[in-house]
Amino acid sequence: MITRILFPVLVWMLSFTILLLIILLPTDTVFTEGRGGSFGGAVYDYQFTNHWANIKFFFSYIIEQGGLGLDQMGNPISEQIGTVFLRSLKIFLPAILIGFFIGIAKGVIDYRFRKGKGRVIGQFTTAGILAVPDIAVIIVIQLAVLYLQSKGLVDINLFGHDQLDNVLMNILYLSIYPVMFISTITFNALQAEQGEDYVRTARSKGIAEMKVLYTHMLKNGILKIFAYSNTMVLYTLSNLFIVEVFTEYRGAAFYMYDTLGSATTFYVGALLSADVIKQIGYVFLFTVFILVANVVSGIARSFVPVQGEKL
């Protein structure tokens, strides 16, 4: 049990260190200007001493400020990051919870109606939606909303972050993937329990099919579902990125993209200063979040083989 917690923490430290080293790479770029200050080209010049100086500067800065310090406007950075991170959690956590509850329910129903016509609406839609890129689903939903709006039937705000509409719509976009993912995992977990003796015993005692499914089979399968929770969190975080950037929901993923903005825009002579400190703050929070998910799924996984040996 201890190793299940300790090992992920060690890997997290290694992972975070590597990301830190990449983010703190020096940005010494020599720009060549064309006529009238236009862009003629740029040559990147890596110097280890500068990299080392960046690293030293970062740590002395952290120690000196006793935290992430203040931004240009004089507001504490850690406070800002905390606010937008909470804003992201407001859509992320409900999406994950919906994923678990509705996903498991859908998985059980898919399993219950796995034969006959139920297959088409059950299993097939699950597999189909999993294959469609999330952005396609989002666009279809948005176009539907826009169409209904043009008919004057609904009034939903699609872009932004400050209204309830935005939060609800983003939860909807984000929860599609987890629901489908968890329902597939649930389906497979139930299928694995299918032939077990205890299931036959329960059925032979005349217990209702749904009750066998929910109270007996699901109880044994639930750990397997939790074991996959880290994969789900990872994918949903990727989707969070797309959803936030696309709908201008100003959460942590949106601002992290903002701080990384130098990949697509720059000014001659100066790279758009990727606000390195903020970036490190976001990377830290996101990796810690994944660490928690990894620990949870690791603990769940540690129970699964024990059960296997018992049989």
Added chain:
Amino acid sequence: MNRNLWLGLIMTGILLAIVILGPYLPFVDPSLEQNLLDKDDGGGLLVPPYAPSDEFLIGTDRKGVDLWSKVMVGARETFYILAVIVGFRLVLALLVSVGAFYISGIRLIMNIWNAVFSFMPTIFIILILLAIPGVMFSDYRAFWVMAIISVVEVGRLALIFYDSLQTQKRQTYMEAAIASGGRRWTLFKSYYWPSLKREVVSSGATESGRAMFLLAQLGVIGIYINQEFFSQLDRSYRSVDLSNSWPVLLSNLRRDVNSAEWIPLVALFFITFSIIGFYLLADGLKKRQAIKLRRDFQ
């Protein structure tokens, strides 16, 4: 009958036909002419993008280029990028997994690699790596972007191959092969490689689907494979993609949803079509292997 395999083969076959025949297909204008002004029935001037009509089958993009032509011509580039990414990833993952199978040092590296990358969503890592100025301004930027997209997921794929090798190792007939004096190379050539080959083929299809998925996501947030910097009004420079590959059609998504919904719809239709095609193909191939193996045991 293996329905998924057939469906997958037909869908990927259509895509292959588009890639090969692209510019020669009917209604395709290979020169991708820009129709910057058009007249409506009353003699008034129209500006692109034009909605689907008789002249433009599925509409035009914001420069007035016929979308049907653009999609058909752009297929070549799209799948060229995809093939490079997937090919590179498969080869690297094969080398790593086989190395890890025989040498414990490489196994350790593979596990650490995997664990480290499992702490960040792929898209985050790609963005962080692409923001390095050395990559951003490199003359071989397109190569670096494709390499980064490939490498980020090598660990995961290597683990799948490695697991397949381990499963093969546990088969009872492997003991017979070892007991009868099979050398390491013979064992690899006639026992491990055939099973690994099946895994590689079906993984190739799955990975193509995944890579396409990722390219679409990157297109939405404005990261392209081939890009050049163009000056903006505020004297800053912004990356502009000059290629005709499909994900580029998603670059103006926010605006297009409100005013020219056919552009993202066309792009997403073709992207989704190919992703589903690849997944069906992968699923069908896996099913075919399962059936084949069961037959082998009888």
